[in-house]
Amino acid sequence: MTVKTSSLVQLAFAVSLGLALTGCEQSGNSDASQGIAAAPQAKLAMAPARFAAESSAVNDGSQQSYIEEKQYLRFELPASEVQPKWKAASDQCQPRDCEILSASIQQSNQQQPSADLTVRVARDKAQAFLDNLGQNGLIESTITRQDRTAEVIDVDAKLKNLQDVRDRLRALLNQNTGSLGDVVQLEKQLGDVQARLDSATSQRAYLANQTEKVRIDMHFNTEPSFSDEGIFGPLKNVLYDSGRIFVSTLSDVLYFIIQLIPWLIVIIPASWIGLRLLRKPRRR
Structure with missing residues (x-):
């Protein structure tokens, strides 16, 4: 049992190393894949089914x-x-x-x-x-x-690597050997790989929708x-602008008068009282 457990741990370590390398490859191309984030499911469903074809397919002797x-x-x-x-x-x-x-x-x-x-x-x-x-x-x-060829090739390579890692992890789990801790660790790694695989699949579907449709x-x-304009068009525009300026100026004057009314209530009585006081000394 010890030998089997050791073998299982070694295999899990090898798979984890492969997953880490895949993650490094993904992070190294994150700038290229940022603009192709997972599209909404409604659009993904309409992506052509041909996206599963290998990017290295040869067409008339060329890539x-x-x-x-x-x-x-x-x-x-x-x-x-x-x-x-x-x-x-x-x-x-x-x-x-x-x-x-x-x-x-x-x-x-x-x-x-x-x-x-x-x-x-x-x-x-x-x-x-x-x-x-x-x-x-x-x-x-x-x-x-x-040209999105480089992006498609990159995503296709990620898909292939992730699928290989996922299959190896599933094979290890199907062996049903090793301790419970080893099995839990493998299931955790499998879930991580599957999440990355789903993300890469969405990216590939998005690229297919962009490149296989116009x-x-x-x-x-x-x-x-x-x-619509006529020979009197310029004259009409001048008259319209003149009327707009006149109305705008008139509205400014009305605003000023409205703001002045409260002060007139104070200024007029004060002015009248001041004039009365100034006139009394002159009469003496």
């Missing part, structure tokens, strides 16, 4: 790349077309291949309508989404890409109209 892509589109449309264009773009986003991150529209009698829509589309469906959206009213288009930000604005 697979993981690129995060974002596109920004700005449209200027007649006021009557802003809401239909925004709704058509929203309706294109089907839950299976697309998710709406944010959507808003502003309509009022005081201002022209405008709308915003942000979606994340599966990469193989992104071009079809853009084609259906059309280029009518498109005045600005921007594409930005960021984020598209769209802004729909009302195009400027000559009839």
Whole structure:
């Protein structure tokens, strides 16, 4: 029994050393992984299932790349077309291949309508989404890409190492040898490894969602109209500013009068009494 216990402790020590090395590797890359903290479960559920593929997969003889892509589109449309264009773009986003991150529209009698829509589309469906959206009213288009390959490889390596450590710990526990203290220590280490494994899995799912889908930000604005401004537009602006300045000045005067009224109640009687006192000596 002593030999078995000694062997179990040695194996546990080796596993603990492997876990410590994994922890050092994680801390050395903490700056890279800070921006990819675990995403909400709702978004993780929508991450593509392909994230489990090895990052070292070969594509046409070269290492697979993981690129995060974002596109920004700005449209200027007649006021009557802003809401239909925004709704058509929203309706294109089907839950299976697309998710709406944010959507808003502003309509009022005081201002022209405008709308915003942000979606994340599966990469193989992104071009079809853009084609259906059309280029009518498109005045600005921007594409930005960021290489996330190094981050994916790092997280995949962590996942593999943590899975190996977890499997070794489970094998040790299944042997049912050693003292109760050894078993408790192994279970504690197993729980720590599983927590790190869950965190790494969430990071990988987040990266998959970023690299296997394209984020598209769209802004729909009302195009400027000559009839809105007209030839008398500058004159109208001058008259408006003049009236605003006049009203503002008048309000300042009214504030001053209101603040002066309490003092007038004291000043007027005091002035009248002072004049009466000054007049009496002259009469003598």
